[in-house]
Amino acid sequence: MTVAWAVDLGLAALIVAVAVATVTARGTFAAAVGFVACGLLLALAWVQLAAVDVALTEAAIGALTGMLLLGAAAHLHPTEAGMVAERPGVALRGAATLLCAVVTGALAIVVLSLPDPAPSLAPAAAAHLPATELGNPVTAVLMAYRAIDTLVEKVVVLVALLAVWSLAPDPRWGGRPGASRRRQRDDALAFLAQLLPPIGIVAGVYLVWTSADHPGGAFPGSTLLAAMWLLARMAGLVDAPAVSRRWLRIALVAGPVVFLAVGLAGFAWADRFLAYPDGWAKPLILGIEAAMTVSIAVTLAMLVEGPPERSLSPDAQRAAGERSSSGLEPEP
Amino acid sequence: MSFVLDVFTVVAVAAGAFFFVAGTVGLLRFPDSLCRLHALTKADNLGLGLVVLGLLPQVEGALAAGRLIAVWLLAQLAGTTVTQLLARSARRSGPLA
Amino acid sequence: MAEFLLACAGFILAAVAVGLVRVLRGPADADRMLAAQLLGTGGVAVLLLVAAATGVSAVVDVALTLALVSTFASAAFVATSDGE
Numbered sequence: 001m002t003v004a005w006a007v008d009l010g011l012a013a014l015i016v017a018v019a020v021a022t023v024t025a026r027g028t029f030a031a032a033v034g035f036v037a038c039g040l041l042l043a044l045a046w047v048q049l050a051a052v053d054v055a056l057t058e059a060a061i062g063a064l065t066g067m068l069l070l071g072a073a074a075h076l077h078p079t080e081a082g083m084v085a086e087r088p089g090v091a092l093r094g095a096a097t098l099l100c101a102v103v104t105g106a107l108a109i110v111v112l113s114l115p116d117p118a119p120s121l122a123p124a125a126a127a128h129l130p131a132t133e134l135g136n137p138v139t140a141v142l143m144a145y146r147a148i149d150t151l152v153e154k155v156v157v158l159v160a161l162l163a164v165w166s167l168a169p170d171p172r173w174g175g176r177p178g179a180s181r182r183r184q185r186d187d188a189l190a191f192l193a194q195l196l197p198p199i200g201i202v203a204g205v206y207l208v209w210t211s212a213d214h215p216g217g218a219f220p221g222s223t224l225l226a227a228m229w230l231l232a233r234m235a236g237l238v239d240a241p242a243v244s245r246r247w248l249r250i251a252l253v254a255g256p257v258v259f260l261a262v263g264l265a266g267f268a269w270a271d272r273f274l275a276y277p278d279g280w281a282k283p284l285i286l287g288i289e290a291a292m293t294v295s296i297a298v299t300l301a302m303l304v305e306g307p308p309e310r311s312l313s314p315d316a317q318r319a320a321g322e323r324s325s326s327g328l329e330p331e332p
Numbered sequence: 333m334s335f336v337l338d339v340f341t342v343v344a345v346a347a348g349a350f351f352f353v354a355g356t357v358g359l360l361r362f363p364d365s366l367c368r369l370h371a372l373t374k375a376d377n378l379g380l381g382l383v384v385l386g387l388l389p390q391v392e393g394a395l396a397a398g399r400l401i402a403v404w405l406l407a408q409l410a411g412t413t414v415t416q417l418l419a420r421s422a423r424r425s426g427p428l429a
Numbered sequence: 430m431a432e433f434l435l436a437c438a439g440f441i442l443a444a445v446a447v448g449l450v451r452v453l454r455g456p457a458d459a460d461r462m463l464a465a466q467l468l469g470t471g472g473v474a475v476l477l478l479v480a481a482a483t484g485v486s487a488v489v490d491v492a493l494t495l496a497l498v499s500t501f502a503s504a505a506f507v508a509t510s511d512g513e
Contacts, residue, residue, distance in 0.1 A: 003432045007439035014446050021453060033452050033461040036502050040465075040472050043495060044442070047479060052487045056494055063498040067505035074509040181508075188416040192504055196410060200497050207490065215487040220494065227501050234508035338430055345437050345478070352441045352471055356448040359467060365457050372463055375445075376470050383441075383474045387481045390430070396486060400477060403493050407473055410500035414466060417507040422459040 008048055015041050028076050028083075032069040036062060052215035053138040056207065060223035064304055067230065133282040135213030142217070143285045147274045151259045154292060158256060161299050165243055168307040174244035177305035183236035193235035200228035208293050212282065218289045222296035229301050240305050248298065255295025259288050337389035344386025351379035365422035369415050376411040380404055431482040438478035445471030462506045469499025 018041060022034030039062030046055035076083065125137050125145065132144045142150050168175075183190050207221035232238045241248045262284055263274040270277045276284050351374055358371020384404040388397050451464040473492045480488035 003435045003439070007435055007442070010439055010443060014442070018446075018449060021449075025453065029458050030452055030461055033465050036465050037449055037452065037468050040468055040495065040499065043491065044472060044475060047476060047488055047491055050485075052485065052491060055488075055491045059491060059494045059498050063501045063505075066498075066502040067509075070502070070506045071509040188413055188420065189504060189508060192410070192413045192417070192500070195413065196497065196500065199406060203493055203497060207494075210490075214490075216490065224494065224497065227498070231501055231504060234504065341430070342433060345434065348474065349437050349441050349444070352474065353444045355467055356444045359448045359451050359464060365455075365459050365463070368451075368460060368463055372467055372470075375467055379441075380470055380474050383437075383477060387434075387477060390434075390481045391486075396489075399486075399489050399493075403473065403477065403489065403496060406493065407470060407496045410496065411466070411470060414500050414503040414507075418459050418463060418466070418503060421462075421507050421510060422457055425457040425459060 004048075011041065011045055011048060015045060026084075028080055029070075029073040032066075032073040035069055036066040039065065053136075053211075053217055053220075056215065056217065056220040057223070060220040060227070063227040064223060064230075064300060067227075068304060131278075131281070132276075132285075133279075134285070136211060136215060138215065139211045139217065139285070143288065144276070144281065147259075147263070151256065151263060151274070154256050154259065154295065157296065157299050157303075158252060161252070161303050164303055165307055168309070172308045172311050174242060175308040175311040176240045176242045177302065177308050177310075178233075178240050180239060180310065181234065181236035187235065189235045190237060193232045193237050197228040197232055200224050200231075204228070204297075205293075208289055211289065212286065218292045219296060222293040223300060225293070225297035226300040226304070229297070230304055233301075233305075240302075243302070243308050248302075251294055251298045252302070253295070255288075255292040258291035262288055341386045341389055344382050348379050348382030348386060351375060351382065355379060365425070366419060369419055369422070373411065373415055376408055380407055434478045434482040438475045438482070441471050441478070442475050458506070458510060462503055466499055466503050469495060469502075472499070 018038050022031050025031040043055045043059040046058055129140055132140045134140045204221040204224035207216040208218050210216040266273050266275040355371045355375030359368050362368045384400050391397050445468050448464050448467050452461045455461050473496050476488050476492035
């Protein structure tokens with residue numbers, strides 16, 4: 001047994017143990033922290049599987065899901081005692097356990113019964129890499145071979161945001177999401193929110209830029225950008241924009257629109273949807289990724305913010321949201 | 333020369349691992365939230381620092397070495413500030429949490 | 430050397446993972462978040478060791494992202510638990 005095997009085995013056992021502990025944890029908060037820990041360990045597992053792009057995405061997205069879960073756990077804290085009393089009965093939990101075990105067993109059988117060597121398109125993907133002028137096969141798959149999937153995914157994320165916004169009560173439509181946070185003096189959180197975002201923004205843009213030739217990607221990069229904005233928001237340094245703001249809506253759709261435009265232009269210059277003309281693949285891909293980064297970052301940040309909860313003041317509503325609004329109606 | 337560097341790496345990384353163990357022991361054994369925060373910063377500071385120090389001879393080029401040091405500085409800066417925040421939260425839970 | 434670095438990575442991982450027991454035990458919520466923060470720092474060390482052992486320098490980027498993310502998660506905990 002080599003060292004690498006031992007580390008892999010230990011990591012796998014650890015992930016299973018933390019997952020079991022998360023599922024069986026007593027309090028909501030312990031479960032939320034367990035989930036965050038699981039995400040960190042999964043990022044390590046992806047690195048061990050030599051999937052660095054996926055590890056980056058897992059680590060970055062763990063920030064946002066962690067924030068959502070921790071916020072939810074804090075929100076549910078007052079009602080936790082009642083929730084524990086209402087736990088589903090043994091029969092229901094037994095049925096859920098059985099269902100999970102069946103799914104796990106089916107997955108295990110499928111994975112273990114793959115022929116050796118397992119079928120893979122990796123050699124074909126690598127063979128066509130020089131035509132795309134990219135050095136990173138993952139980016140080539142995402143943005144060249146299966147660009148249509150990426151385009152549809154980005155539209156789906158936007159639709160998800162619309163679904164979240166639709167949860168707003170009617171009088172709040174068009175307002176600002178989330179609660180307002182005032183910055184406190186001498187606050188360590190405000191200091192962190194001033195220290196970290198410059199580093200995080202550089203790291204996020206770097207991840208997008210380097211994805212052409214090295215592991216990275218528009219998705220983890222823009223997730224980092226969204227996380228930095230959310231950090232400033234949590235510290236009370238910035239306030240969420242009202243969802244009716246034009247610049248916000250332009251930023252949200254810019255990515256998919258650019259992607260779609262390049263795709264339709266593919267009919268003109270290479271007679272197929274989303275085809276790139278020879279020699280232009282790399283600049284087009286980088287251009288699309290730049291627009292996508294802005295869109296995904298704004299979409300993810302607004303997704304975490306949630307539905308609008310504060311109305312604009314009547315003045316600002318009349319002014320069609322171009323000036324910054326002053327009045328924040330308190331929650332009834 | 334490369335043998336000396338290898339020995340240096342082994343010693344530094346092993347020392348770093350020791351401080352991570354110290355961090356865990358502190359986390360599990362100290363009586364108080366605020367005491368456990370001390371254990372955390374030892375792992376951040378000394379544990380990660382010694383590991384980075386030990387890895388410096390193993391990487392190629394000054395840029396790669398600079399990246400390692402940058403990661404360590406970030407972990408320290410951010411970790412220190414976060415410790416302050418966690419201490420504030422721990423104090424709010426009560427003196428004997 | 431690569432074997433040694435990988436073995437150290439596994440050792441550090443095991444060390445900080447044992448600290449995760451605090452997530453289940455720790456009376457205060459801050460204790461649980463402490464354990465996650467330690468796991469984050471340990472993860473950064475593990476990733477740097479793996480990067481040096483395998484020679485894949487992109488793994489250092491993952492370590493950088495992990496450092497940012499674990500800090501962000503702790504800040505999110507403090508900000509959301511203060512809002513009560």
